[in-house]
Amino acid sequence: MWAFLDNNLFLHMLLYFFFSTAVSSILYSSYCQMQGQFNLNGMHKAGDVMLGGLFQIHFFSTYPDLSFTSEPQQPTCYGFDVLGFRKAQTMAFAINEINRNSNLLPNVTLGYSLYDNCNVLGIGFRASLSLASGQEEQVVLHETCVGTPPVLGIVGDSSSTRCIAISSVLGLYRVPMVSYFATCSCLSDRKKFPSFFRTIPSDAFQVRAVIQILKRFGWTWAGLLISDDDYGLHAARSFQSDLSQSGAGCLAYLEILPWGEDPAELRRIVDVMKKSTARVVIVFAHESHMIALMEEVIRQNVTGLQWIASEAWASVTVLQMPDLMPYLGGTLGIAIRRGEIPGLRDFLLQIRPDLQHNSSHVFWEHTFECSFSPPPAGWLEAGGALCTGQEDLEKVEIEFLDVSNLRPEYNVYKAVYSLAYALHDMLQCESGRGPFSNHSCGSLQRLEPWQLVHYLEKVSFTTSFGDQVSFDENGDVLPIYDIMNWLWLPDGGIEVQTVGEVKKLPFKGEQLTLDEDKIFWNFESKEPPQSVCSKTCPPGTRMARKKGEPVCCFDCIPCSDGKISNETDSMECISCPEDFWSSPQHDHCVPKETEFLSYPESLGICLTIASLLGTIICAIVLGIFIYHHNTPIVRANNSELSFQLLLSLKLCFLCSLLFIGRPRLWTCQLRHAVFGISFVLCVSCILVKTMVVLAVFKASKPGGRPRLKWFGTVQQRGTVLGLTCVQATICTAWIVSASPTPHKNTQYYNDKIVYECVVGSTVGFSVLLGYIGLLAVLSFLLAFLARNLPDSFNEAKFITFSMLIFCAVWVAFFPAYISSSGKYTDAVEVFAILASSFGLLFALFGPKCYIILIRPERNTKKAIMGRGNTKGNLVK
Helix, strand or coil: CHHHHHHHHHHHHHHHHHHHHHHHHHHCCCCCECCCCCCCCEEEECCCEEEEEEECCEEEEECCCCCCCCCCCCCEEEEECHHHHHHHHHHHHHHHHHHHCCCCCCCCCEEEEEEECCCCHHHHHHHHHHHHHCCCCCECCCCCCCCCCCCCEEECCCCHHHHHHHHHHHHHHCCCEEECCCCCHHHHCCCCCCCEEECCCCHHHHHHHHHHHHHHHCCCEEEEEEECCHHHHHHHHHHHHHHHHHCCCEEEEEEEECCCCCHHHHHHHHHHHHHCCCCEEEEECCHHHHHHHHHHHHHHCCCCCEEEECCCCCCCHHHCCHHHHHHHCCCEEEEECCECCCCHHHHHHCCCCECCEHHHHHHHHHHHCEECCCCCCCCCCCCCEECCCCCCHHHCCCHHHCCCCECHHHHHHHHHHHHHHHHHHHHCCCCCCCCCHHHCCCCHHHCCHHHHHHHHCCCEEECCCCCEEEECCCCEECCEEEEEEEEECCCCCEEEEEEEEEEEECCCEEEEEECHHHCCCCCCCCCCCCCCCCCCCCCCEEEEECCCCCCCCEEEEECCCCEECCCCCCCCCEECCCCEEECCCCCCEEECEEECCCCCCHHHHHHHHHHHHHHHHHHHHHHHHHHCCCCHHHHHCCHHHHHHHHHHHHHHHHHHHHHCCCCCHHHHHHHHHHHHHHHHHHHHHHHHHHHHHHHHHHHCCCCCHHHHHHHCHHHHHHHHHHHHHHHHHHHHHHHHHCCCEEEEECCCCCCEEEEEEECCCHHHHHHHHHHHHHHHHHHHHHHHHCCCCCHHHCHHHHHHHHHHHHHHHHHHHHHHHHHCCCHHHHHHHHHHHHHHHHHHHHHHHHHHHHHHHHCHHHCCHHHHHCCCCCCCCCCC
16 A cells, blocks of 8 residues: 555655755756746735745646657646635735734735646646746846745645645745645654644544544444545554554555546445445545545445545535435534634625636636637527626625635635734844844845744734634644534435534643534434444453454453453453452452351251250150169169260260351361260260170179179279270360361362361371270170170160161261362261261160150069060060
8 A cells, every 4th residue: 555655755756856956046046037937827916025825726737748849838727626716815815914904014015926736746846936936937036145035935735745745845945834735644744844834733633533533432443445645645554553552443444545537446445345344434535536436336325334534525515415415424524623704705706807817817707607718609609608807796606705614715814824923923023132043033124934934833823713823843733623414404405514523732632522412323223323343342251352353353252250351342351359259240259159067058957956856865865864763774774874875975966066157266176176075975985884784794604793893883984084085185185286277268169168177187187086986896896795695684785786877877977078078078077976976876775765665564673684575675
């Protein structure tokens, strides 16, 4: 795309070299005289100080064949531009107004020389040289080249390309040039264009204004069409750079509109627009490009597009046709600031044809469709007329006289006043306080254009319309644009309305103001269209770019567990804090669920009920044994050990409650200590019971009586207490050395916090369980050895059965405990405690309670000691 620009710059360099040499020879030749004869179409008015102007008064020109065998003929301009002529007349009006103003440039009369550039670089360049060196063949300076220069400054040109070429040369001699329509951002380069100023904002600002509109409506996917010249190419560069830096969106396509007739290329471009998913089309091009483009758009019937117009065509009337409104209706455009120029219409009505000024002559013929020249044969018969010069302009309705929508003309008006105020400030300089060498000032007798550049950089004034005019360090005016909207009226009419403005405020940056309620949207929904490559990623997802496509094209990937995104179009998902987890929608963090064996849950309720039920049953059995303590069956089974065993079982049932509820430091320390001591107390009682049974049996044999003294009441109590103290010592050492502590475990589940008790010392926990297991196995072995004792001592059978249940439960406990996690670890341990406790309770005390309550006839000494029919089987 930039190849053309490079070629164009090469052409500029050639022109720059050629004409800089020419100007140098012209301005500094000994005769100070213009070389050659240009025959330029111009308007002139004499004055003390002359200002030049370059305007497009004709659209086209034709060049004769150059054989170089005779004097070359000058090009012929045709296609009268009425609005271009009005711009030139606006400059003449502004100079007349300044001359009548006694407060601005008193005693100085401004004159002007205005030339037609015919919309051609060569003619515009020749005109600028004529202005800089002197009007055509006139000798403009004395032989010493001292005095007032031919022109002090030039207003123009209307084209960025022509301004680049002209200002490159005039800038060498610091001749100030103030453009009213050239917007290329490249002209802000003060090193290349040191004397260039403009009263229209740079394209750089226009591009930023368009980007702000895109951001306002969320249009992140748009197409860009540009003209094949400096205006379009530099706009494209700025647009791509600013768009990527702002992150406001991406370009779906970038196409260069051809000059002239190229149906195949236009067909291809429109086809690209038709197939693209972008609903917004931005056009930085001239009205001639748009006319050719819209013909192809109509042919292919491409509707449903939202057009954004640059200032070059945002308010042109040639496109505001009923046939184009189905396609261009609702267009949003960046337009030059509208202004009011009081008195301009009256000035325009005073125009009269002047044969010396060819432009006014042509204007008259164009307006009244007549001719001053002798008419060709058949002219009068065809309806033509001869011009008299007395026709009344007020009787014709032409756009030329409509001053209600002055935009480029307002810029021309400000450009003339900028030069006038700069000259006024320069002439107000006091000698000895000037800005030049030795504090000198510029004077009317020795004016030099470069001196005016100094004052132009500092000029500041306010127009009658209320706009402040000043230039920044790049020669750009304080930017402001109107936002226009093409309204398609129900009756088929067209109205271009102002719906907002965008301007740059000092020290505040750009500000966009839009009245969205006034905007007409040319869509069935009457709402702004959506123009995105990919739909917005909602919270809970992140954007993932599609490989090989612009950044605006992406997929929405859900955030992984534990991560969230709480904004639309998030680039990354963020991790939740440690104690938080992502919500189901992954759009915010929620506190993690806490897990522990709690009382309110069903499992906790069941275990609590079982624990309390076991405790109550123990209390009931204890009450039964106390109430029937004098009965033979209670007395025969060592009532004191039975009471101790029931109390220890009650503690075993109650200690399971320490495993339920949120772990605390004290519950973690007590649960295993109470559990270990309770079970050792319980198993110790059973062990002593078994030993007493064996001792009694041995004592019943001849010579065995002395052995009973070793198993008296005191010895039994001492044995139980001693075995229990050993467990208490183990628990104390465990707690002191490596105390169990509560712990928030996040390893089991990502979305849960498991509160558990860390045992602290695995060795301590193993010794505690191992000691219980040792006593249980010893009790089981002793009871197993005593299982075949006489029936009167058959309690050993119940002890054997109870210990078998106890050992089976705890053997099954270990694999279940190791394989479970979280609250189920505690549940397994509680279940083992309750299961083993219920096993001991029912196996040891169930048969006795059965006899006491259900079969009291067997609760006699004879029944217990008897043989024969009873066989001493208590549960038979």
